[in-house]
Amino acid sequence: MSTFFAMNGYGFYIWSAYGVTTIALAIEVIALRSRRTSVLAEARLIQSDDAIDPVGAAE
Amino acid sequence: MSINWFRYASPATFYPLAGRLIPWFAWAAALLAVAGLWIGLVVAPTDFQQGDAYRIIFIHVPAAWMSMFLYVVMAGWSAIALGFNTRLSAMLAQAIAPTGALMTFIALWTGAFWGRPTWGTYWAWDARMTSELILLFLYFGVIALRHAIDDPRRADRACGVLTLTGVVNIPIIYFSVQWWNTLHQGSTISMTKAPAMASIMLTGMLVMSFAAWFYAIAVALARVRTIMIERERSGAWVSSLQEVRNA
Numbered sequence: 001m002s003t004f005f006a007m008n009g010y011g012f013y014i015w016s017a018y019g020v021t022t023i024a025l026a027i028e029v030i031a032l033r034s035r036r037t038s039v040l041a042e043a044r045l046i047q048s049d050d051a052i053d054p055v056g057a058a059e
Numbered sequence: 060m061s062i063n064w065f066r067y068a069s070p071a072t073f074y075p076l077a078g079r080l081i082p083w084f085a086w087a088a089a090l091l092a093v094a095g096l097w098i099g100l101v102v103a104p105t106d107f108q109q110g111d112a113y114r115i116i117f118i119h120v121p122a123a124w125m126s127m128f129l130y131v132v133m134a135g136w137s138a139i140a141l142g143f144n145t146r147l148s149a150m151l152a153q154a155i156a157p158t159g160a161l162m163t164f165i166a167l168w169t170g171a172f173w174g175r176p177t178w179g180t181y182w183a184w185d186a187r188m189t190s191e192l193i194l195l196f197l198y199f200g201v202i203a204l205r206h207a208i209d210d211p212r213r214a215d216r217a218c219g220v221l222t223l224t225g226v227v228n229i230p231i232i233y234f235s236v237q238w239w240n241t242l243h244q245g246s247t248i249s250m251t252k253a254p255a256m257a258s259i260m261l262t263g264m265l266v267m268s269f270a271a272w273f274y275a276i277a278v279a280l281a282r283v284r285t286i287m288i289e290r291e292r293s294g295a296w297v298s299s300l301q302e303v304r305n306a
Contacts, residue, residue, distance in 0.1 A: 004100075004101075007111040007112075007114070008105065008110055008111045009110070009111075010110055010111040010112040010114075010176055013112055013115065013172045013173065013175060013176050014111065014112065014114055014115055014172075016172045017115045017118060017119070017168065017169040017172040017173065018115075018118065020165075020168055020169075021118050021122070021165050021168070021169060024161055024164065024165060024168075025161070025274070028157070028158065028161055028278060029278070032278065032281055032282055032285065035285055036281070036284070036285045039285050039288050039289045039292070040288065040302055040303060042289075042292060043288050043292040043297055043303050044303055046292050046293050047292070047293070047297065047298045047303055047304075
């Protein structure tokens with residue numbers, strides 16, 4: 001197993017490349033999920049406002 | 060049999076379609092990535108010239124291909140948006156930009172960590188590398204321009220024009236290794252001649268490329284769904300969505 005990670009001395013370069021790629025993709029997916037959650041929450045808020053006051057008379 | 064493609068040109072009909080497609084693309088990407096990593100890191104033998112450092116190409120080459128493909132796809136949707144004033148096309152262009160920037164970053168990063176043991180340097184102002192860096196700045200420029208303009212339809216047009224102007228950089232990246240004789244080597248894979256690499260290495264690279272394609276499609280579809288709600292949140296179709304009605 002340790003010979004696999006050593007990659008004949010190239011381990012540092014290989015795992016730096018693969019590691020940062022994995023982190024970057026994970027950040028994209030997590031950021032997108034949290035953006036979707038907040039956008040949905042905002043849409044719910046606006047839609048419930050519209051349901052209470054459909055013509056905006058209270059503004 | 061004729062399919063009415065325009066049926067899916069409206070956000071209200073495209074939103075549920077995209078939602079059904081995402082899991083398929085995401086699972087295909089995950090399975091292909093596992094297979095590709097297995098081939099690339101375990102099955103493929105050590106290269107006789109580059110040692111094990113060459114294994115970085117299994118992410119570098121697919122990411123570099125994707126960085127260019129995604130820009131062309133983004134430019135295609137931008138052109139349709141500018142020409143026909145269709146809002147879904149503009150949203151698709153908007154949804155692709157961050158993933159394109161990410162793929163460009165990955166291509167540059169992995170290239171640096173391949174270049175250091177192979178060429179002896181992380182970075183050089185070589186034609187291929189410099190034009191790829193310009194591509195990253197083009198993606199950043201499109202994203203920044205979008206954030207700088209409040210009216211989304213005006214932002215669509217401005218970003219569309221910038222995106223289409225930047226397309227000129229794509230052939231420069233692609234042909235840079237032929238036009239300038241600088242550090243980056245020529246392509247290993249070519250449409251016109253047999254690939255100059257062992258077939259197991261080629262298989263690993265192609266499997267990883269398909270994984271990158273499906274990943275990009277899944278993420279872009281997920282992002283375009285979010286953008287649709289963001290931009291049309293007071294629309295009637297948004298109010299009828301299950302995920303909006305159930306708090």
